[in-house]
Amino acid sequence: MFIGMMISVVLVMVAGLFAIGLAGNAIWRAVMPPSGLPRNAGCGSCGYELTTLAAGRCSECGADLLKAGVTTRRNAVRLAGSLPAALTGWTLLVMGATLVVLYTVSIVTLTSSTRSMMNSYSASYTYRPALTGAGGGASGSTPSFRVQLDLDVEGSRAGRPTSGELMLGLSANASVATFRFDDVSTDDWVLTDDAGAMVATGTVLASDDVLAAFRAVGLDPDTDASLHGFADRIEELAAEALQNPMRFSTSLMIVATQLPAGTPRLDQVSGTSGFGAGATPFGPMNPSDAIVPAVTLGVAGGIWVAGSVFIVRRRARLIEGPRPTPSV
Numbered sequence: 001m002f003i004g005m006m007i008s009v010v011l012v013m014v015a016g017l018f019a020i021g022l023a024g025n026a027i028w029r030a031v032m033p034p035s036g037l038p039r040n041a042g043c044g045s046c047g048y049e050l051t052t053l054a055a056g057r058c059s060e061c062g063a064d065l066l067k068a069g070v071t072t073r074r075n076a077v078r079l080a081g082s083l084p085a086a087l088t089g090w091t092l093l094v095m096g097a098t099l100v101v102l103y104t105v106s107i108v109t110l111t112s113s114t115r116s117m118m119n120s121y122s123a124s125y126t127y128r129p130a131l132t133g134a135g136g137g138a139s140g141s142t143p144s145f146r147v148q149l150d151l152d153v154e155g156s157r158a159g160r161p162t163s164g165e166l167m168l169g170l171s172a173n174a175s176v177a178t179f180r181f182d183d184v185s186t187d188d189w190v191l192t193d194d195a196g197a198m199v200a201t202g203t204v205l206a207s208d209d210v211l212a213a214f215r216a217v218g219l220d221p222d223t224d225a226s227l228h229g230f231a232d233r234i235e236e237l238a239a240e241a242l243q244n245p246m247r248f249s250t251s252l253m254i255v256a257t258q259l260p261a262g263t264p265r266l267d268q269v270s271g272t273s274g275f276g277a278g279a280t281p282f283g284p285m286n287p288s289d290a291i292v293p294a295v296t297l298g299v300a301g302g303i304w305v306a307g308s309v310f311i312v313r314r315r316a317r318l319i320e321g322p323r324p325t326p327s328v
């Protein structure tokens, strides 16, 4: 797909260069004086400037003017280039340039507005512990618990949310201990037990806090050393979810095969996420969004009119010829 896009871009650029060449050629031929442009009507055979057609023959070479014809400025200019072709070429050039400007402007504004757009975002993921290279979870040494992460935040997509909450629940032995971040713009948390009673509070969730939560659900880090490693993972999970929740699901992907054997990790087993209703990156149409395209179209229209007038008048002067110098 990427190669296809590259080929498309190259083809469009080559076609554009050909179109520019054709249009430029048509304009050039229409407005530049052709070589050998006679000052007055000339003999169609030798080009000698005729002063009279009365004889029907060229006074220089004697050619029959009914057969050789008479070259005039008008037909010399018209043979060299076409006015409709020049105006069509000019129109295509202006339209092409306008298209490039409008396209570039819309890409830039769309990118910046998407980045700064306020969004609401919610996610709900479940993780299970796993030890890399330890028999794919079938090993009896992997502790049995689940991590439930729920977040519901508002903010820009660029980083830390401005408001919202995050809940991180550890469940084992049919009970659950939950870290609640009621305001995700801070790192303040409250740990509640299965009955909802407060067990501890703190700022910035650390691995040791997670160990306390393990104990609250009946898992003992003193007898299962792997719980220390899983506590580290949960600390990282919370930090990542607080720091960049809207990119959370993609930024947390771990290539398990690159971890040393026996590394505690958290595997996502289920989850959903999504942006809130009405939070599309495009948002409502803003009247100021129309200013740049309108100005671009206005400038392009002005340039097109000026260029067209120039081409038409320039040809009229070519055909008319140099003004006779006043005799002194």
Ligand SMILES: [Zn+2]
Binding pocket: 043, 044, 045, 046, 047, 048, 058, 059, 060, 061, 062, 063
């Ligand atoms: Zn002649």
